[in-house]
Amino acid sequence: MAERLIKDYSSPGRKGYSLPPLEIPEVDMGDYIKESYFRDELKLPEVSEVDVVRHYTALSELNYGVDSGIYPLGSCTMKYNPKRNEDIARIEGLSQLHPYQDEEDLQGSFEFLYELKRDLAEISGMDEMTLQPASGAHGELTGLLIIREYFEDKGIEKSKVIVPDSAHGTNPASAVMAGFDIVEIESNKDGMVDIDKLKEAVDDKVAALMLTNPNTLGIFEKDIKEIADIIHDAGGLLYYDGANLNAIMGYARPGDMDFDVLHLNLHKTFSTPHGGGGPGSGTVGIKEFLRPYLPRPVLKKDAKNYYWDYDRPKSIGKVHAFYGNYGVLVKAFSYIKTLGGEGLTKTTENAVLNANYMKAKLKEEFLLPYQENSLHEFVLSGVKQKEKGASTLNIAKRLLDYGQYAPTIYFPLVVKEAMMIEPTETENVDTLNRFIETLKKISEEIEKNPELVKNAPHNTSVRKLDEVKAARQPNLRW
Amino acid sequence: MDYVSNTVTERNDMLKEIGVETVEEIFNSIPEEVKLKRGLKVSGGISELFLKDYMKEISEKNSSLVGYTSFLGAGAYDHYVPGIIDHLISRQEFYTAYTPYQAELSQGTLQVIYEYQSMICELTGMSVANASLLDGGSATAEAILMAARISRNKKILLSAGLHPAYREVAHTYGVPKNLDFVKIGLEGTTTNLTELEENLDKDVAAVVVQYPNFYGSIEDMEKIQKLKQQYKKVLLIVVANPIALGLLKSPGEFGADIVTGEGQPLGNTLNYGGPYLGFLSCKDERKYIRQIPGRIAGATEDAEGNVGYVLTLQTREQHIRREKATSNMCTNEALNAAISTIYMATMGKAGLREVAEKSFKKAHYLAEKIDELDKFKVLNMNDFFYEFKVETKLSVKKVLSDLKQEKILGGVNLSRFDEEGILLSVTEKRTKEELDRLVQLMEAM
Numbered sequence: 016m017a018e019r020l021i022k023d024y025s026s027p028g029r030k031g032y033s034l035p036p037l038e039i040p041e042v043d044m045g046d047y048i049k050e051s052y053f054r055d056e057l058k059l060p061e062v063s064e065v066d067v068v069r070h071y072t073a074l075s076e077l078n079y080g081v082d083s084g085i086y087p088l089g090s091c092t093m094k095y096n097p098k099r100n101e102d103i104a105r106i107e108g109l110s111q112l113h114p115y116q117d118e119e120d121l122q123g124s125f126e127f128l129y130e131l132k133r134d135l136a137e138i139s140g141m142d143e144m145t146l147q148p149a150s151g152a153h154g155e156l157t158g159l160l161i162i163r164e165y166f167e168d169k170g171i172e173k174s175k176v177i178v179p180d181s182a183h184g185t186n187p188a189s190a191v192m193a194g195f196d197i198v199e200i201e202s203n204k205d206g207m208v209d210i211d212k213l214k215e216a217v218d219d220k221v222a223a224l225m226l227t228n229p230n231t232l233g234i235f236e237k238d239i240k241e242i243a244d245i246i247h248d249a250g251g252l253l254y255y256d257g258a259n260l261n262a263i264m265g266y267a268r269p270g271d272m273d274f275d276v277l278h279l280n281l282h283k284t285f286s287t288p289h290g291g292g293g294p295g296s297g298t299v300g301i302k303e304f305l306r307p308y309l310p311r312p313v314l315k316k317d318a319k320n321y322y323w324d325y326d327r328p329k330s331i332g333k334v335h336a337f338y339g340n341y342g343v344l345v346k347a348f349s350y351i352k353t354l355g356g357e358g359l360t361k362t363t364e365n366a367v368l369n370a371n372y373m374k375a376k377l378k379e380e381f382l383l384p385y386q387e388n389s390l391h392e393f394v395l396s397g398v399k400q401k402e403k404g405a406s407t408l409n410i411a412k413r414l415l416d417y418g419q420y421a422p423t424i425y426f427p428l429v430v431k432e433a434m435m436i437e438p439t440e441t442e443n444v445d446t447l448n449r450f451i452e453t454l455k456k457i458s459e460e461i462e463k464n465p466e467l468v469k470n471a472p473h474n475t476s477v478r479k480l481d482e483v484k485a486a487r488q489p490n491l492r493w
Numbered sequence: 494m495d496y497v498s499n500t501v502t503e504r505n506d507m508l509k510e511i512g513v514e515t516v517e518e519i520f521n522s523i524p525e526e527v528k529l530k531r532g533l534k535v536s537g538g539i540s541e542l543f544l545k546d547y548m549k550e551i552s553e554k555n556s557s558l559v560g561y562t563s564f565l566g567a568g569a570y571d572h573y574v575p576g577i578i579d580h581l582i583s584r585q586e587f588y589t590a591y592t593p594y595q596a597e598l599s600q601g602t603l604q605v606i607y608e609y610q611s612m613i614c615e616l617t618g619m620s621v622a623n624a625s626l627l628d629g630g631s632a633t634a635e636a637i638l639m640a641a642r643i644s645r646n647k648k649i650l651l652s653a654g655l656h657p658a659y660r661e662v663a664h665t666y667g668v669p670k671n672l673d674f675v676k677i678g679l680e681g682t683t684t685n686l687t688e689l690e691e692n693l694d695k696d697v698a699a700v701v702v703q704y705p706n707f708y709g710s711i712e713d714m715e716k717i718q719k720l721k722q723q724y725k726k727v728l729l730i731v732v733a734n735p736i737a738l739g740l741l742k743s744p745g746e747f748g749a750d751i752v753t754g755e756g757q758p759l760g761n762t763l764n765y766g767g768p769y770l771g772f773l774s775c776k777d778e779r780k781y782i783r784q785i786p787g788r789i790a791g792a793t794e795d796a797e798g799n800v801g802y803v804l805t806l807q808t809r810e811q812h813i814r815r816e817k818a819t820s821n822m823c824t825n826e827a828l829n830a831a832i833s834t835i836y837m838a839t840m841g842k843a844g845l846r847e848v849a850e851k852s853f854k855k856a857h858y859l860a861e862k863i864d865e866l867d868k869f870k871v872l873n874m875n876d877f878f879y880e881f882k883v884e885t886k887l888s889v890k891k892v893l894s895d896l897k898q899e900k901i902l903g904g905v906n907l908s909r910f911d912e913e914g915i916l917l918s919v920t921e922k923r924t925k926e927e928l929d930r931l932v933q934l935m936e937a938m
Contacts, residue, residue, distance in 0.1 A: 044854070059612060112764065235523050
């Protein structure tokens, strides 16, 4: 059932709030502001508190979260978001802090932020982190600006960034924002970086190669050292997209693979909730030689206190008005302290176990385009099913009918009819089996009655939505 | 403690299905030379009780606003947050969901975004809004990049009345795109309009002003509109405080082309600067809509003709357009936008105005009293909204630390922006008693 808009609950004069009294003698605002600066009318809803609660509760019931069930979006790492982290983030002494309070009043928060930086540096094998970027893409931009600033400082002219064709769309988009041109290189038949093509693409104008490892097919780039050498020998740097860190945490570190810069998505590997699209956090790690270029300010510690260092003449500047998504950092820290080094490693082990189990159970029914070993996620192709009349999009919609979320679809672009599946470690074998059975059942349905799948979803609050109409006749507000 | 629930027996069965003896075999695809041969040196592995005690202990090393009366503002404001907000956004269906890729199972998130866009448009007086950007600073930077693409010019006139941190973020984003920033100075606490006029020409991409500005002053929007309109290609970007818009005429009515700003005042906890949300709205013209960054929700129909919502106009975005995208925006601040949506709905037509009015009146009551004191002077008595700049011959540092002894955070010391003075912000939360006490203490200095 559709839920009407909040404005449709309005009744003139209805209120859902109460504010403290004015108390002071009445002030004539006209004494201070010109008449022409006052607004005539503000057309916002006039609703009661109960209206608001009922409406947004009704809307929440049209949604699906990780607590509802499996959320196997590849590259998104939708793992369980522990409730205790939410409680911690709401401790008033941690949350009721103004960004311009004195540093002496914030020593507790600085203490854990400093430890969080150290932990993330240890996990990723880097020398220093900045917590300022507020999303993965924001981290990419920050990392690339650091690279840009480094070369400018050294007086070395660089204009290009190399991106594999299997990369996340944010990689090329971020590199362009950082002022670079993009060179895209094709993957080889095993889904990995084609060394020959990489060699052809590299020249002295290349500032960086951006790589996800394991890549978006879930495959570890086994030639990573050679790749690093090729880039470094040409005077370029290596950038690691941390979206897939859940595959290697505790087993391998990007820093040890000779990556110079990386970002980590704390809302993925470190389990802070994604909030329906955000907030996230895209902390950036760097090797020592890039330290001068970090965004301002840098959290430091002297004999007595923690403090922000603003005196950073070579800094790229700020990328966020304040210090990043602090509230998200509290949750990530709580997560890391709950698990510790051993728990984090066990996380990786089980994420990889779960993904490989699903792959083993599904690779007969669906085409497995790349046979290489995969880690925390894998990519299937729906081409066999497509031939029988239902596309990957249809399969995704049919999954919704069974009350389960769909994988990432049509990505990476190098696989036709792609379904990118990442179960994460917090699902158990029963949940995995249920999902596997559902996918197989849908495949059977395609054999017997493709129309049923083609017209999916049937059981959701709305049927398949017309995206073409939405784009051609935009209706973007009431 | 961890969150893995497969038992040893289950794990062994799973390994058999995979066809390996141990998990380590799967990891063999990682070359030995890059494998980590030791455990991670990360402390932890603690119980919930221990974690809570530990974090409580850490929190006690802070001095939070709970024990203080705060007059801090400068981009982050201590407004009243209705209690229902946290209850509603704590519904797991909202906070544990991903970006609404599967629209049919994400109608809640999508409709919230649609409502958010609608109310942001209403407040700002614009026709199209996106689903949120990362914060006020980066949203201002994105608005500038957008304006440069639309006008195909490179010169950006930044008012010195724009928040210094926003100016810095704008530089960080703009310099790699070869934008040429010109700072327009101040006359008192508002933009020097003679200087603005002198720098305006046909090569300017955008004029960026804040409304009310960093010092709380209301710029002469009528004059700025007139100046800007002399050049057809120049865009006016207004960085607005959404609470003030409850009372003030919308930037749209002053000819703004893009309105952006920080959405934190709309119901978001202070949280030491984030997560907040950047809002961005613009005119309903094809060249604007094609260049807007970030996600947008739109209404459409399902196969049976029922209303439903989807993410739309995605051909602007990175996952489709890659290097040709309008921005790299992917993750935004959806839950903060949901907070702001619920806030705008709860406060509504009368409430938002009342918050703005009460903040305005209390701020003016306080400013008048401070201005009467011998040792303090309010610099922008005649044009501020709910934030004002105070100068004093006393040491600002000492004034603020003496006030802190009395459990008052008496404003932002502008020395952090290499300026002299104090920036005080007064929200509807402050009581007459708190205001009078501050004056009394300042009088005794």
